[in-house]
Amino acid sequence: MAIVSGPLSIEGLTAVVERDARASGEGCGAVCAFVGVVRATHQGRPVRYLEYEAYEPLALRALARIDVEIAAEWPAGHVAIHHRVGRLAIGEASVAIAAASAHRAEAFQICRYAIERVKQIVPVWKHEFFEDGEAWVEGTLADPDDAGARQLARDRACA
């Protein structure tokens, strides 16, 4: 789990979770990777670049919490999450998540749950810069104890 200011490597994360899953229980049968990348448009407006900002100590705490939630929900699962901060160009990775488990269903579920929870509770803010202006992108009020939000992430993961 990390907040990083340089380019992200999904391969590094998949290797870590594969190794961890292989060393436990039934072993590793599936690795699922998710990479969020900077899109060139926002609601039809061309985007020039993005800046991500984090409250890093709290973001790390939130990521650790997601790790604990996943361990409770999917005991055989393993997850690794890196979120980038700073200025990002179109096409660059902003978040990388790797999940591993003995079987593919759990790996997919863990990966989806992780990104939903990242979006809900990790204090990272996205600032979009357009040709003709800029805007903060604001979604959810971060509250790790909101059971409804957690259930929503679980529902999306297991849909």
Added chain:
Amino acid sequence: MRVTVRLFARLRDLAGRPALPCDVPVGASVGDVWRAVVAAHAALEPFGGSVSCAVNEDFARMTTAVAEGDEVAFLPPVSGGAPACR
């Protein structure tokens, strides 16, 4: 007593600064700190119902009590992503 307030993202832009000292009475809550910050930076007022908060780098509530020297952070909604995230 004095606490240090930290502001992020749009809150920081609106206040024009990332951190500020804030004097509140002994026994004050995070909510009291927020009201003191808004009194000094009226541009933050519309955010009242949509900030979350942290004390000393851990999630807190507006009702959480603060102590001398605490770091109190106010957080606008996080980056969210796809529509209807909630």
